[in-house]
Amino acid sequence: MKANIGTIDRSLRIITGLLLIGLSLSGVIGVWGWIGLVPLATGIFRFCPVYTVLGIKTCNRC
Template identity: 55%
Template sequence: MEQNVGGIDRVVRLIAGAALIGLSVAGVIGWWGWLGVVPILGALVGWCPVYRLLGIKTN
């Protein structure tokens, strides 16, 4: 599994994922806000399966 997510992309994914989870915990959005876990995991691992399918690399 070759990394395909770069530094700036990782930061954006972490912020977006945390924001979704935070909004869900605060009750602003529903349970689907917990899907913010997905971009956080992608940022931590450095790999995105959608990027692989599309041939995108941001690193």
């Protein structure tokens, strides 16, 4: 897996994922907040399978 997520994209994915999981744990949005695991994982691993299919790269050094 070659990295295809840049720094800003990575930061936004991690923040969004953590926010969704936190809202789920606090009971605000219920179990749907666990979908935040997807952006969190893609941000941590710097790889998005959808970007690969669409041919998108937000990483300049990749």
